[in-house]
Amino acid sequence: MKYLDEFRDPVFAKTLSENIHKVTTRPWTIMEICGGQTHSIVKSGLENLLPSSLSIVHGPGCPVCVTPLEMIEKAIIIARKPNVIFTSFGDMLRVPGSTSDLLTVKANGGDVRIVYSPLDAVTIAEKNPDKEVVFFAVGFETTAPANAMAVWQAHKKNLKNFSILCSHVLVPPAMEALLSSSTNRVQGFLAAGHVCTVMGYEEYIPLAKKYNVPIVVTGFEPTDILHGILMLVTQLEEGRCELENQYSRMVKKEGNIPAQQMIFNVFEISNRKWRGIGEIPKSGYSLKKEFMHFDAEEKFSLGIVTVEESPLCIAGNILRGLNKPFECSAFGNQCTPESPLGAPMVSSEGACAAYYNYKRQNVAASGSGLVNKKH
Amino acid sequence: MANDISQGLSCPVPMNDYPTIVLAHGGGGKLTHQLIERVFKKHFSNPDLDLMHDGAMVTVDAGRIAMSTDSYVVSPIIFPGGNIGELAVNGTVNDIAMCGAQPKYLSASFIIEEGLSMAELETIVASMALSAKKAGVSIVTGDTKVVPRGKADKVFITTSGVGTIPEGRSIHPSRIKAGDAIIISGTIGDHGMAVMSVREGLEFESEIRSDTCALNGLVEEMYRVSPEIHFLRDPTRGGVASTMNEIAASAQKGIRLYEKSIPANENVRSACEILGFDPLYVANEGKLIAIVSSSESAKVLSAMKKHPAGTESAIIGEVTDDHPSVVVLQTAIGGERVVDMISGEQLPRIC
Structure with missing residues (x-):
């Protein structure tokens, strides 16, 4: 398929993978923000192509999961x-x-x-x-x-x-919330390519500076992600903390201006609650007064609705990259796509569902070579 | 004079002019008979059916028979590349063929929603007759019920069928061995995406057409070149992924699939990309998966490619003793992942 097969080319992927192995000398923890990237990583089995010292944690970028x-x-x-x-x-x-x-x-x-x-x-x-x-x-x-x-x-x-x-909800405030947390272990970010297609990447430059963290705007195809990882690890190894754009075929610095104008015709920035994370100031959009x-x-005058999360579900930790789905006691038993306890098990972009569907541990145990790396 | 009176008492609307199905068409009276005569018998006619007995009395060769039944409830009932009638005939023919059997006779049972247009019904019945003819089977008995508007969705069709299993053929999960080749008879996902595109009003540049077709001819061709066909399945609902999981579980074997070898039409792949679907989980109605001993696979594949229903056949994987009951996909870019059974339907994703 034109414009897709080129980005799923096994030869190119192998070259990128070899280069990542070459530049990686130390363990690094990097996070892909977007659920679409999580899905792509797990669906195409990308983790098999990465050095074991590289820990990929999945971020809060699945809209279904954080609602x-x-x-x-x-x-x-x-x-x-x-x-x-x-x-x-x-x-x-x-x-x-x-x-x-x-x-x-x-x-x-x-x-x-x-x-x-x-x-x-x-x-x-x-x-x-x-x-x-x-x-x-x-x-x-x-x-x-x-x-x-x-x-x-x-x-x-x-x-x-x-x-x-x-x-x-908005990406940069969530990244800032993660970076300013005392439990943060993320050392570099793959920023969400489609979000930046709309918004551009200017707002990420101060984030990279303030928190000394490299950020690479990255696309969604397997070779995009490998390329993004290569750029990110290269920065980490060289001690650079810059904003770089891997997804330059789609993303311009200023983004899509007419799209932004349409957003601000109708919405204004407001505080938003994130599932599993809590309220983050100025992290979402609400309708303007006139709308x-x-x-x-x-x-419908809904007022306040009280709800209760399952005490077993660690979706919050998953979304903040503190735990992997395998590390949840409910994963695969009390919590499955058929009877999910939390949203990450439901959405196709949710980390738990992606792990459940594509890399259940029983395969690793049977020695097919498909190894679930514990980080 | 008497003649005049009888004329005056008859209904001014000629009975054959009903443009739609009404409840009385299922009442068992004159209208039912008229519907049978003018629609069903007109198209399905054969000596066994034409007896119009409560059931069909037919002759088959002595030996094992295969039997199958399936209900069809697709919406819309007419879609690019086919209609519910073709599906109903081909689906049951294929289920019997997947037993290694030669399909012979079908029954067809219709639950019709009041208000279905007679023209649509006739289109469906006519294409059932044509599909049966192509597949070499006879529709020998049937039934019609009409339900009030809203109690069904236009028409539901149930077909059952029997076929005979020639000596020496055996389809059984216990025959599946490590090293066996997995062959698919062509591109995946065509039917599901064809129905999806019309159901949801999605407009793609090139039309996606259902792949519905009978596979018994293809199966015969395969057996002509080799008896070493260990297993056959048609990957309908749930697609190739679900079928492979069922096979892996019933045989207690592992399955390895090669993503790069799995054929899919460009327009189906594009539509799946747009909607966030995985073509491995999308329904097919004219494809089979064969598990064949590796030594015979080249011969079987080449025979399949020569048959019109199998021109794009390909070896897409192999059976292994590793990871029993689990299907693993070697991804196009060189990674690996588990292909699980789907839970629920695939739902279009947000972005």
Whole structure:
């Protein structure tokens, strides 16, 4: 496939892998921020190609995983209402709230629909003027422009029956929260290529300086990630702490200006709670005052919803890179994709699901050569 | 005079003009008979069916028979590359063929939602007849029920079938041995993505078409060149990944697949990339997986490639004594990963 096979080329991958082995002289702990990168690493078996002294920890960049439990619960409450069509991206549907999940609400008669674009939800609202149509607007800076565009379009069309349940989060404040924590062990970051496609990478330059940490903006294909790792390890070995851009075919320093403008037409920066991490100041988007009538929390007067996390689930530690999924006592027994305790086991980008699906330990034990490295 | 009265008493709407199925078509009365005559018998007609008895009385060769049944509930009922009727015939033909058997007779049972257009029903029935003809099977008995609107989704079809197993053929997990080659008869994921693209209104530059087709001819061709076919399965729901996991579990063997060797059409791969799907888990309706002794694999593969249903056949992996019950994929870039059974449906991801 054009523009994909080139980035999955085994010969190129081997060269990159050899170079990584060559430059690595010490143990390093590096984190990929984005869930898409986690998925790609595990799906393509990249860890087999890396030196064992390199520890890759998976970051908080899966939108499904960091959406707070309260928000899932609110989504479920709204979706159960008789006059509501609740629309969402597919992988939010299986995430357990404290009592149920959206797929179960659907099975019990709730009108829950998967959409591929938030603009589809606007179209549904236009076609169903007697129904309230709610879109579950989650994600990082990557999904924000399209979600903002949906609100903008609904505003232009003067739609009264469209609203969003907004749970938008931002990457740089989460990185800062990780770096400023006393438990931090991450020495270098692969920054999320798609987030930077929208936002550019200027805001990461001060982070690299302030915390003395190299950051490489990295793409999602296997050779992108290997290349990103090579650049990052080279910086670490040379004692440099700079911002570098591996994903230059997509990412410009200033990002995508029209997309940013659309975001700030509709959203403003606000404090946000992250599942497993807690509240991080100025770490998300909320609707601006003049668009509050599109806010589903306001429209349905949801107020405060109290929820309880499973005491067994260590999703917070997983998302902060403190533990690997294998190190959770519930992994693979009390917590599986069929009966997940926490979101990282549900989402295709969640670290736990990626580990469960692609590298369960029984294979290592049977000696196929597929080794699950413990770091 | 009498003639005039009878004319005056008859329904002004001619019965054959119903443009849609109504409940009475399933009532067992005149309309039911008319539907059978004008749609089902018209297309399926054969001496065994035409007796219109409660069941079919047929003759098969002495020996072992294979039997299978399957229900079809696809939405939409007509999709690029096929319709529910073709699926219903080919699916059961294939299930019987995967037993190493030669499919002979099918039954077809319809649950029709009131309001289905007669034209759509006839399209489906006509293509069932054509598929049966192509596969060399007869539809010898059937049933029709009509349910009120909303109690079914247009039409559900259940087909059952029987076939005979020629002497010397044996499909059994215990025959699967370490070193056996795993062959697939062509590209993966076509059916699932074809249905997905129309169901979700996704528009791709080039149309993705279902691969639905009967595989019994291909199976015969394979047996013609070698009896060393140890196992056959068609990777329908859940795709190649799920089928390989089922095989690994039932044989208590490990399976190694080579990602680079697994054929997939460009448009299917692209659609999967966009949606965040893994083509290994997407349904096929006209592909088989054969597990064949390694010494015979080249011969079987070459025979498969010459058959129209197997032109893109490829060896995609091997059976191993390592990691019993686990399927491991050697990834295209040279890594390794476990290919697990999917839990639930694949859902499109956020970004």
